[in-house]
Amino acid sequence: MNSLILRTISRFLVGLMLLFSIFLLLRGHNEPGGGFIGGLVAAAGIIVYGIADGPAAVRSILRVDPRAIAMVGLLAAIVAGLIAALAGAPFLTGLWTFIGATPGDKGLAIGTPLLFDIGVYLVVVGGVLGMVVALEEEV
C-alpha cells in the first residue's frame, strides 16, 4: 500500500505500540495484560508498519527470522520450567526473589513466571509475524 500518510504515521505507531506491549507484558501479573496480549499488540504494531512499507521492511527491522523469535520464546518458557525442576521443585513451579524487600512490603517480585510470560510474548510475536509476513510475501 503506497500511502505517504500511513508510512509516516506507522513509524510513530510502531514505536508506541511496542512500548505499550512491553508495558502490558510487565504489568500483566497484577493488572489486565500479560504475555499473550502484549505479544498480540506488538505483532499488530509491526504489521501496521508492514502494511505501510512491505514485508521486506518488516524483515529488515526484525533483523532475525520471525520463526527464530518464536523458537526462542518457546525455549524461554521451557527454561522457566526447568529452573524449578533443577531446584528440586516440580516442573514449572514459580520461584521468586524479592528485590528491596522490607518487613511489611515484599518489594519488587521477580520470578520464573515472568520469564515464562516473556516466552509466551515472544512465541506470539514470532508466530503471528511469521505467518503474516509469509502471507504478504506469497500472495
Added chain:
Amino acid sequence: MVSTMTLSEENAPTRLPFAFFIALASALAFTIGFALQVPTVASGEPSTLLLPWAPSLGVDLAFRLDGLGLLFALLISFIGVLVILYAAAYLRRHRDLGRLQLLLLAFMLSMLGLVTADNVILLFVFWELTTVTSFLLVGFDHEKPEARRSALQALLITGAGGLALLVGLVLLAETAGSYLLSEILTKGTAITADPLYLPILGLVLIGAFTKSAQFPFHFWLPNAMAAPTPVSAYLHSATMVKAGIYLMARLQPSLGGTDVWFYTLTIAGAVTALWSSMMALRQSDLKLMLAWTTVMALGTLTMFLGSDMRIAVLAAMTFLIVHAFYKCALFLVIGNVDHGTGTRDIDRLGGLAAAMPMTAIIAVLAALSMAGFPPFLGFIGKELKYEGALAIAEEPYLIAAAAVAANAMMVAVAMAIVIRVFLKRRPSETQTLPRSPHEASAMMWIGPLLLAAGGLATGLSPQLISKALIEPAITGVLLEETTVKLSLWHGLNLPLLLSVVTVTIGAFLFWQAERVRTGLDALVAVLPTTGDRSFDAIMETVQRVSTFVTNRLQTGALGHYLTVIFIVIVVGGNLSLYASGLSIDLDQVTPAPFIAWIVTGIMILATGVIVVSTSRLLAICALGLVGIGVALIFLMFGAIDVAITQLMVETLFVVLIAIVLLRLPGFAGNAHPGRLGAVRDAVIAIGAGLVVALITIGVALTPIDLEITRFFEQASYPEAYGRNIVNVILVDFRALDTLGEVAVVATAALAVIALLKVRPPSRSVGGSR
C-alpha cells in the same frame, strides 16, 4: 528372462562397506553362541532369559531356547553368515551394499528373536519385524516398479496375516491364562475344549499360512523373487517363510491333536505342495522354478505338522534341515549362473560345467539331495516322509500319494537344473549369452559348497544331527522325550519302493518336459483366476472405493466443508441439548443493560451487511465489526483480559484475511449457490445460530460451582504474588497448559509458513502405485 540386476564385476577394487563387517561379525557370534548351547539344550534343559519390559501388561522380554528354537536359530544364524558373505561378493559394486547388509542383519535378529521368544506378544513383535525387514529386502531394487509391487504385495499379505495372528495370540493367551508360551503349551486340552478354540485356530493359521505361503496365499512368494538372489536364498528358502512352519510346530501341543487341525493343515499342505510343484515344472526362469519348489517344501512341512505322530514330526524336522541345505545352495548356484552368464533362462543355458566347474559340482551335490538320492540327507528325508505318510492313521494313502507326486516333480526339477544347465549342450550355439560364462569368485562358491557338502556329510553320518538337533527339536514340538535313529538303509520296504517309483516318474517327467510344460500352460490358461490376479482385483477395488469416498468428502471447496461442519453443529447441538435434558426458562434470564442492546444491534446490522455485500473489503470490515462487538460485550461484563485478547485477535484476523481475499476476484459470478442454495445456506446458518444461542443460555442458567474460582481468588496473591487471576492462572497455576498452547502456536506458525513457502514441484513424482 534376462536379469537386469546391477551385477558386480570380478575383482572390483571397491572396498567392502563397514556394515558388512558388522553384519558378518554378528552372524558369526550368534552361530557360535547358539552352537555352544547345543549340549545344554540337548540334555533337555532350555536356556531362558527374562527382562521386564511392560510387566503391567503381561509383556516381558522373555526368551527361551529349547530344541525347536535352537534348530531354527542355528539354521538362521549359520545360513546368515554364508548369505552375508555371498551377498558381499554378489553385489560388490552396488552402491547400496551397506544397506543390504544391515537389512540382512536386522532381518536375522528379528528371526532369531521370533524363534526364541517365550512371550506371545514378544513373538508377535518379532513376527512383524520380519515382515517389515523383508518388505525392505524384497523392495531393495526400489527403482524397479516390479520390485516395489512385489514388496508391497508381500507386506500386505503377510501384514494382514500378522494382524490376524495378533488377535489369535491374544485370544489364546487369555484362554490359557498366561502370555508365556511355555505355560500356554502345557494347557493343550483346556484350549482345544474351549469355545474360542476355532476362532483362535483360524486366526493363528491365517498368520502362519500367509507367512509360509500356503494355499491360497501362496502367490506372493514367487513374486518376491524380485529381490536380489542372496535375499531370496535367505528369506524365501531358509528362514522367513519358515516362520509360519515354526509357529505351527511351536503351537502343536496347545492347538494340535484335533480333527480340524489335522485336516486343515494336511489338505492345505497337500494342495500347496502339489500345485506349486506343477508350477515349478512350467517355469523357464531358474529362480522362479526354485521359488515354486520352496512353496512345495513349505506345503510338505505343513502337511506333516498336521499330525502329532512322532514319525510325522520327525519327517518334518529332518526335511526342514534337508531343505534349508539344498535350497539355499541351489539359490546361490543360480545366483552364480546369473552372475557368470547374465541370464537365468533355462532355455538359453547349457553346458556350463566346463566354464563353471565349482558351481557345477555344487549344483550336482545339492540337486542330488533335493531329488532324494542316497547317500544324501535328502534321501533320508524322503524315506522318512514316506514312512511318516504311511503311518498317519487318518489318510495314509492320500498323504503318501501327494508326497510321491510332489517329490517326483522335485526330481524332474533337479534333473532339469543339473542336466540342462550344466551338462547338455546349449540349445542354440549361435545365440550368444549376455556374458561369456565364467566361474564365480571363491567368496561366491564357498558358502553354497559348505551347504551342499553338508547335505552329503549329514547323509553319510546322520548321527551328526540326529542326537544333537533333531531329537531336541522333536521334544520341543511334542513336549516328550524321544530317541531318533536315522540311517540310510532301512531294508527293503514300502518307502524304498515308493522312492524307486518317485525317481521313475521324475525321470519320465523330465524326458517329456516340453509336453508337461505345454499341458500346464493350458491348465493355467483355463483357470478362472489366480491368486495374483485376485490380489490385483482386490487392490483395484480398494483404490476405487477409497477414491470415491475421498472425492465425496474432500471436494476441495471450502463451502462444502463449512456446510458439513455447520450441519454437524446443528444436529449434534440439538442432540446434546436433548440428551442433557436442559430446560431453558426464559423468565430467569436477566435483562441485558441498554448499552448491550445497542452493541448487539450493531452486530446484527453488520452481519446483514456481510450476507448481502458484493464487496470483499466491505464484508471483511463488517466481520471485524462483529468481532469488536463481541469484545465490547466482554468488556461490559468485566472480562477485561478476554476483551483485549478478542480485540487484538479480531484485528489480526481482519489483516490476515484482507491480505488474501483482496487479491481474489470479486464475489459476483463466483460460484453463487443460486436461489435454492441460498435458502439452504440460510436454513443451516439460522439453525446453527439458534442451537448455539440455546446452549449459551442453557449454560448461563445452570448454577456454577464457584469453588475453583474462590480458590484462585484467595491463593493468587499469597501464593503466586499476582493480583490478575487470569494471568496468574496462565503463567503459574496452569502453566503446563500454557506451555502446550504456545508450543501449538509455534508449531502451527511453522506449518503455515511451510505451506505458504512450498512451491509446486517442477517435475511430477512419477511411478506411484
